[in-house]
Amino acid sequence: MKAILLAGGRGTRLRPLTVHTPKPIVPILNRPFLYYQIDLLKQVPEIDEVILSLNYQPRRIEEIFGEGEGLGIRLRYVVEPMPLGTGGAIRYAGDSLSESVVVFNGDVLTEVDLAAVLRLHRERKAKATIVLTPVDNPRAYGLVETDARANIKRFLEKPGEDEITCNTINAGIYVLEPDTFDRIPKDTAWSIERSFFPSLIERGETFVAYIYDGYWIDIGTPAKYLQVHRDIMDGRYSAPPFNNSQGPRGSHGSEGSRGAYGSGMHELHGSGLAWISPDARIEHGVELQGPCFIDEGAVIKAGAKILAHSVIGRQTHVEDAAVIDGSIIWPNGWIGPEATLRGSILGRNCHVGRNAVIDSPAVLGDKTVITDYSRI
């Protein structure tokens, strides 16, 4: 059985982070996002191949996953000649398929039991089964109404304020029957949410919901990107670096490979856990507040404070008396002496001058230079 990961969107809401890093591979802690999804797919032994459906900057994604060696599952890339939308992309990637296929939006992180979703799909002999999840505000999602037998009665993408009738939304995880794909026009941009799903309802076909109220998030905005890190660090989602035996990266392994990381976990006095790579250098007199994450090659100088929910990327230097509070810094950054960062996200190779203050919620693209004493 195959799984298609829709990973071709432009990630506009995460700009400027996605200018050079497509959304499917933005780092979560220190692993490109898609690794987390592939881990979930691997829990279903029946799934033997992942098809990455790409469009925006496909080479960057291919550089990370290569031929898929060491991934533990077969990998195939399908690159669209132009953005085909979610429906067009599924048709383009799934044209030759003949058995049920699992489809995932490439930006959702969840612990849903996929095997149970598949079971429901088969029991109900559905043409399509989609996972629904409850949210506080469905505006930014696809609103889905169901009846008492979990049949889908209405699918409304990005509902207006006055159209909200329930709190269950499309979680972006589907089981589909490829014999329906010929209804999706070939080689034109087409939305699975706006056209295909409503058409199943119009035709009265078996279209079923699997309702899941465990961990689920779409990482596609800066606020959600910060949120997913807080959730992982607070143990609301059990990501690999945090379950002791599996590490985020081997010292010299490919990105996402799992070296031992157990020795990097520290219980801080009364303030939670810090995950510190054995290859990071923390000078005496640094104040650490958990939970926080410090990746390999990072250097934290005396008098600096790394406060809760901060992530210090690979090879990033935090100079003396700088304060990093609830912020995420991608690799190769330099944070000058006495600078302060709060609730912000910094792309790769950012330079923050001495005494600069960056307050939430700033999002700085790769190679941003903030001069000494600036206030953002």
Ligand code: GDD
């Ligand atoms: N290959 C390919 N080609 N992938 C695409 C394209 C395309 O043209 N357009 C979007 N994608 C991918 C994105 O990379 C993303 O992984 C996924 O399809 C969904 O696109 P988003 O742009 O993130 O959509 P959304 O978050 O506004 O809404 C979707 O997700 C919600 C759940 O997070 C919809 O499916 C909603 O119904 C759903 O509730």
Ligand code: MG
């Ligand atoms: Mg999304």
